[in-house]
Amino acid sequence: MDLSRVHKELRECNKDVEVSGIHIALKSDSLTHLVGTIPGPLGTPYEGGTFKIDIILTDGYPFEPPKMKFVTKVWHPNISSQSGAICLDILKDQWSPALTLKTALLSIQALLSAPEPGDPQDAVVAQQYLKEYPTFVSTARYWTEAFAKESSLGVAEKVQRLVEMGFPEDLVRSALEAAGGDENLALEKLCTA
Amino acid sequence: MHSDSIATNSSNIIPMASSNAKDFAKKKRVNRSAKLKQCKLDARREQWLSKVNKCSSEKEDSNGVRVLGPLSKAGNVQGRAMEKLEIRPRGEEENHGLHIHHYSDSESPSNSPMSHNGSILGGNDSGTTFTGSSRSSVSSSRSSSSSRSGGSCSGSMSEEDEEGDDECLDDWETVADALAATEEKHKPDDHSLDTDTASESKDVAHGDSHPDDATGAAPDDDLKAKPENGISLDRSTVKCRAWRPDDVFRPQSLPNLSKQYSFPMNPERYFGCGGSVWGCKNVRPAPTSCPICYEDLDYTDSSFIPCSCGFKLCLFCHKRILEEDGRCPGCRQQYKNESGKVETLLDGNSLAFRLARSCSMVTRS
Numbered sequence: 001m002d003l004s005r006v007h008k009e010l011r012e013c014n015k016d017v018e019v020s021g022i023h024i025a026l027k028s029d030s031l032t033h034l035v036g037t038i039p040g041p042l043g044t045p046y047e048g049g050t051f052k053i054d055i056i057l058t059d060g061y062p063f064e065p066p067k068m069k070f071v072t073k074v075w076h077p078n079i080s081s082q083s084g085a086i087c088l089d090i091l092k093d094q095w096s097p098a099l100t101l102k103t104a105l106l107s108i109q110a111l112l113s114a115p116e117p118g119d120p121q122d123a124v125v126a127q128q129y130l131k132e133y134p135t136f137v138s139t140a141r142y143w144t145e146a147f148a149k150e151s152s153l154g155v156a157e158k159v160q161r162l163v164e165m166g167f168p169e170d171l172v173r174s175a176l177e178a179a180g181g182d183e184n185l186a187l188e189k190l191c192t193a
Numbered sequence: 194m195h196s197d198s199i200a201t202n203s204s205n206i207i208p209m210a211s212s213n214a215k216d217f218a219k220k221k222r223v224n225r226s227a228k229l230k231q232c233k234l235d236a237r238r239e240q241w242l243s244k245v246n247k248c249s250s251e252k253e254d255s256n257g258v259r260v261l262g263p264l265s266k267a268g269n270v271q272g273r274a275m276e277k278l279e280i281r282p283r284g285e286e287e288n289h290g291l292h293i294h295h296y297s298d299s300e301s302p303s304n305s306p307m308s309h310n311g312s313i314l315g316g317n318d319s320g321t322t323f324t325g326s327s328r329s330s331v332s333s334s335r336s337s338s339s340s341r342s343g344g345s346c347s348g349s350m351s352e353e354d355e356e357g358d359d360e361c362l363d364d365w366e367t368v369a370d371a372l373a374a375t376e377e378k379h380k381p382d383d384h385s386l387d388t389d390t391a392s393e394s395k396d397v398a399h400g401d402s403h404p405d406d407a408t409g410a411a412p413d414d415d416l417k418a419k420p421e422n423g424i425s426l427d428r429s430t431v432k433c434r435a436w437r438p439d440d441v442f443r444p445q446s447l448p449n450l451s452k453q454y455s456f457p458m459n460p461e462r463y464f465g466c467g468g469s470v471w472g473c474k475n476v477r478p479a480p481t482s483c484p485i486c487y488e489d490l491d492y493t494d495s496s497f498i499p500c501s502c503g504f505k506l507c508l509f510c511h512k513r514i515l516e517e518d519g520r521c522p523g524c525r526q527q528y529k530n531e532s533g534k535v536e537t538l539l540d541g542n543s544l545a546f547r548l549a550r551s552c553s554m555v556t557r558s
Contacts, residue, residue: 097485098522
């Protein structure tokens with residue numbers, strides 16, 4: 001892998017965070033595992049959210065695309081609501097070594113504002129998008145509120161704590177969702193359920 | 194007299210031309226080794242070699258043809274080179290005799306101190322002062338060219354001087370004239386040595402390449418003396434000035450001429466007004482970097498346009514891409530197999546044609 005290129009990319013990208021809002025940080029000591037952050041585009045259900053994207057660089061980078069997936073949960077036809085996998089051509093066959101991590105993240109940001117339900121990653125979301133658009137919008141907005149807001153950044157820890165109490169993770173998540181991220185309310189719901 | 198000098202010139206140019214193409218390859222490689230990582234270097238060398246292999250036959254042809262073309266007298270290119278090596282000093286002496294007026298005509302302001310010095314010494318009629326003067330010219334040339342591999346070049350020059358003195362010891366007037374000519378001749382010689390061997394100075398490791406440098410550069414002097422005679426005075430000064438400060442960058446300026454040649458949209462810049470043509474304007478191409486690996490593009494890279502969309506990248510990345518899906522990163526279209534090679538070939542030829550061009554500008558008489 002071209003480490004010097006990755007170095008330069010990180011430097012370049014983080015130089016104008018104020019303008020682009022896109023930030024890339026190291027996940028570990030190595031340059032192969034990074035975390036990108038993109039702001040939700042304005043005028044979309046994702047507005048106001050900050051979305052984290054896990055970036056893994058393979059040895060072939062930049063001749064092979066970086067592996068990217070959402071860490072933050074997103075309700076979007078082209079992003080798996082379960083795994084965060086992204087369906088975007090430039091991350092697959094349309095990757096070009098002339099693209100960079102920043103341009104790839106920008107493309108993902110663009111994908112957020114322009115879903116492609118015809119080529120879905122998450123079929124459920126895509127169906128909802130096509131058939132019940134208002135519901136889709138409100139769900140997406142809710143997910144943004146719940147998972148992509150600063151206040152919800154502790155969700156992972158809350159889930160962790162509740163899971164440690166013995167509740168199954170999917171129940172914990174849905175309870176937290178329903179409780180709007182309030183841990184105690186979610187706990188009550190879980191106990192009464 | 195003219196035809197004589199041209200005959201000598203034509204034989205002089207040949208070794209220069211043929212050695213230049215090879216030296217250039219060598220230069221390029223040595224140059225890069227300073228910059229590039231070893232892996233990168235290997236890849237480049239591979240590409241170079243394959244490139245040379247592919248167009249070597251054409252290159253030879255073009256060498257021969259172009260030398261024959263403008264000057265219309267040339268024998269076996271490679272053969273004469275060796276011959277030239279042996280007869281060189283005498284030939285040069287003859288040249289001096291023949292060219293005295295030319296050189297004083299073409300004497301440029303920057304040359305004047307030298308020639309002045311020479312004529313004064315000529316008046317002195319003293320053998321020791323001659324060697325002294327040749328020394329001084331040598332030492333001044335040495336000081337004036339900080340970046341070249343001084344030892345070898347100036348050494349060979351002083352030898353030439355002394356030989357010239359020995360041959361003319363019986364006739365002081367001839368010696369004086371010849372010396373004046375020699376001084377004037379050595380000044381342009383210095384420049385050509387500077388410019389041509391500056392980059393070769395990185396070859397210092399090659400001990401045996403030095404004789405080649407000396408003989409290779411001296412014919413170049415003839416080559417350049419011709420344009421100076423023919424075209425204008427300030428032309429020569431401008432040219433010298435243009436190259437001097439950039440001795441180190443000579444390898445880059447070299448290709449620039451051919452670059453202009455390979456882009457026919459601005460031929461007037463090539464043939465046009467003197468000095469700038471010689472690289473003043475375009476000595477340093479704006480250093481851009483490969484959009485793939487972010488390394489700086491060198492000349493070979495920046496003149497390498499493998500795709501019709503015009504997307505540039507370095508040879509290393511290009512090779513890497515060809516090994517995989519072979520699509521241009523700029524337009525995502527499949528690289529057409531030949532386009533890159535044709536471009537490279539063209540490039541190589543234009544390099545070889547560089548001298549031919551500078552000769553043909555001069556072809557008069």
